[in-house]
Amino acid sequence: MNQELIYLALIFGLLVVPRALQRFKLPAPLTCLVLGIAAMLWLGERSHDGVIALLATLGISSLFLFAGLEVELQALRRGFWPLLTHLLIRSATLCGVGWLAWRYAGLSWQAAGLLALALLTPSTGFIIDTLGRLGLDEQERFWVTNKAIAGELLALAALFLVLQADQPMKMAISSGILIALLVGLPLLFIALGRWVAPHAPGSEFSLLVMVGLIAAFTTYKLGVYYLVGAFVAGLIARLLRQKMPRLASDENLHAVRLFATFFVPFYFFNAGTKVPAGALSWEALGLGLLLTLAVLPLRIGVIWIQRRLMFGEDMRSSLRVSLALAPTLIFTLVLAGILRERFHIPDALFGALLLYAALTTLLPSLVFRTPFDVDPMAAPEADAAGTVGDAPVSSPEPPAGAVVAVDTVPAPDTGTRPA
Numbered sequence: 564m565n566q567e568l569i570y571l572a573l574i575f576g577l578l579v580v581p582r583a584l585q586r587f588k589l590p591a592p593l594t595c596l597v598l599g600i601a602a603m604l605w606l607g608e609r610s611h612d613g614v615i616a617l618l619a620t621l622g623i624s625s626l627f628l629f630a631g632l633e634v635e636l637q638a639l640r641r642g643f644w645p646l647l648t649h650l651l652i653r654s655a656t657l658c659g660v661g662w663l664a665w666r667y668a669g670l671s672w673q674a675a676g677l678l679a680l681a682l683l684t685p686s687t688g689f690i691i692d693t694l695g696r697l698g699l700d701e702q703e704r705f706w707v708t709n710k711a712i713a714g715e716l717l718a719l720a721a722l723f724l725v726l727q728a729d730q731p732m733k734m735a736i737s738s739g740i741l742i743a744l745l746v747g748l749p750l751l752f753i754a755l756g757r758w759v760a761p762h763a764p765g766s767e768f769s770l771l772v773m774v775g776l777i778a779a780f781t782t783y784k785l786g787v788y789y790l791v792g793a794f795v796a797g798l799i800a801r802l803l804r805q806k807m808p809r810l811a812s813d814e815n816l817h818a819v820r821l822f823a824t825f826f827v828p829f830y831f832f833n834a835g836t837k838v839p840a841g842a843l844s845w846e847a848l849g850l851g852l853l854l855t856l857a858v859l860p861l862r863i864g865v866i867w868i869q870r871r872l873m874f875g876e877d878m879r880s881s882l883r884v885s886l887a888l889a890p891t892l893i894f895t896l897v898l899a900g901i902l903r904e905r906f907h908i909p910d911a912l913f914g915a916l917l918l919y920a921a922l923t924t925l926l927p928s929l930v931f932r933t934p935f936d937v938d939p940m941a942a943p944e945a946d947a948a949g950t951v952g953d954a955p956v957s958s959p960e961p962p963a964g965a966v967v968a969v970d971t972v973p974a975p976d977t978g979t980r981p982a
Contacts, residue, residue: 570614573615573832576598577595577598577828577829577832578825578828580594580598581594581595581598581828588928588929589928590924590925590928591828592689592827592828592831592892592924593831593892593921593924593925595828595829595831595832595835596831596832596834596835596896596917596921597835598832598835599831599832599833599834599835599836599837599838600835600836600838600843601835602832602835602836603835603836603837603838603840604840610836611836611837612836615829615832615833615836616833618826618829618830618833619826619829619830619832619833619834620779620789620830621776621822621826621829622823622826622827622828622829622830623789623790623793623827623830623893623897624775624776624779624789624790624792624793625772625775625793625819625822625823625826625827626688626793626823626827626830626893627688627779627789627790627793627794627797628771628772628775628779628793628794628796628797628819628823629688629797629816629819629820629823630687630688630691630712630715630794630797631793631794631795631796631797631798631799631800631801632797632798632800632801632811632815632816632819633687633691633712633797633801633816634712634797634798634801635801636802638705638708638709639709639712639713642705642706642709645706645873645874646709646710646713648869648873649710649713649714649866649869650713650714650717652865652869653683653714653717654717656683656861656862656865657676657679657680657683657721658679660678660679660682660683660858661675661676661678661679662675664678664679670906670908671906673725673726673728673729673906674902674906674908676721676725677722677725677726677898677901677902677906678898678902678916680718680721680722680725680894680898681891681894681895681898681899681902681916682854682858682891682895682916682919683858683862683891684714684715684718684891684894684895684898685711685714685715685888685889685890685891685894686890686891686892686893686894686895686924687711687712687714687715688893689890689892689893689924690707690708690711690887690888690890691708691711691712693927694707694708694887697883697887697927697931698931699883699884699887703880703883703884703887706870706884707884707887707888710866710884710888711888714888715794718894719790719791719794722787722788722791722898723737723741723787723791726786726787726901727785727786727787733786737785737786737787740781740785741782741785744778744781744782744792744795745795745799748774748778748795748796748799749799749802749803751774752770752774752799752800752803752807752810753803753806753807755770755774756770756807756809756810760809767809767810767812767815768814768815768818768819768822770810771796771800771810771811771815771819772819772822774796774800775792775793775796775797776793777792777796778792778793778795778796779791779792779793779796780792782795788897788901790897797819831896834896834900837900838913838914838917839903839910839913840910841909841910841911841913841914842910842911842913842914842917843914844910844911844914846911847910847911847912847913847914847915847917847918848914848915848918850911850912850914850915851914851915851916851917851918851919851922852918853915854915854916854918854919855918855919855922855923858919859889859919859922859923859926862885862888862889863882863885863886863889864885866881866884866885866888867881867882867884867885870884870885886926886927886930886931887927887931889923889924889926889927890923890924890926890927891919891920891923891924892920892921892923892924895916895917895919895920895923896917896920898916899913899916899917899920902916
């Protein structure tokens with residue numbers, strides 16, 4: 564078949580078929596992943612295509628660029644003490660799971676740390692963009708959104724440290740480059756906004772994506788994958804919104820969502836083509852189910868207990884927040900790939916991680932009877948209060964103490980971010 568027709572058929576298959584299957588409660592990312600695995604089984608090494616790999620890079624970079632643009636530091640400050648407590652508990656859980664993996668799974672401490680991150684880090688992109696379809700109330704959406712964002716920030720910092728810690732000199736150099744990136748990106752944005760954008764109206768989106776890709780490639784070369792640099796670029800653009808309102812404007816946010824919508828399916832398909840045949844074994848199935856039965860109740864239970872003790876929530880509300888934070892698909896896929904490439908984990912463990920990621924992503928679809936979707940453009944209908952469902956909802960500032968009763972918190976303000 565003609566090469567152009569093959570690519571056209573692939574684009575159609577990745578953009579249309581997963582959406583059609585969502586009626587059966589099958590999340591679109593999992594369908595794309597399965598299609599990639601099918602291509603690997605059918606074509607073998609021929610399924611590894613450079614064009615698809617490039618599109619996959621654009622997909623994961625744009626998704627984390629969008630995740631950085633979604634961060635609202637004001638909202639994080641409003642829930643500072645509860646979020647700090649959440650991060651301390653998350654850190655302790657990461658250390659505990661990492662120690663168990665190091666002690667009993669025969670992994671190096673770095674591989675064990677990455678395994679803990681892969682098992683415990685929620686996929687913020689999925690969670691934020693599907694909240695409006697889960698039926699959560701405003702207070703629940705606020706905490707789910709900001710706990711996911713805070714957990715992602717912690718995971719990205721831990722990922723950088725764990726991957727560099729075995730080589731102190733390399734870590735020092737990488738840290739210096741990362742600091743230079745943090746200082747240089749705002750200057751680059753300001754320079755482009757002063758000398759390029761005024762002479763090229765409407766170019767802000769292109770400049771934003773270009774800088775995000777440069778930052779993503781820089782951190783990839785540092786050995787910490789694309790997502791760190793892309794997220795940092797999006798976060799810095801968000802922080803510059805006051806000085807450069809067009810850079811992280813609602814129109815640009817909308818455009819980045821469109822960009823990610825098109826390219827993210829290629830990331831999951833490409834990840835599927837890299838699944839080794841040994842990962843599709845009965846051993847991988849058994850290990851994956853064992854991981855899910857051991858780790859998923861732990862994650863849900865820790866958050867459930869935390870919210871019951873800190874906020875005095877009823878059992879149902881705490882459980883809804885805990886279940887909404889369950890999906891780990893993107894982080895698990897990324898870190899499973901790093902574990903296989905750099906630490907040569909067994910194929911069975913790699914396959915077990917894929918199964919674990921799939922089951923955690925399916926859980927909200929089954930419980931809330933709505934499919935999880937990676938499509939950042941799938942803006943839900945506004946709720947009865949006029950709030951856009953997938954936007955993080957502004958929340959009132961909690962009292963100075965960390966222990967707060969939900970019914971004592973004033974009603975959230977109604978400011979929303981247009982989708």
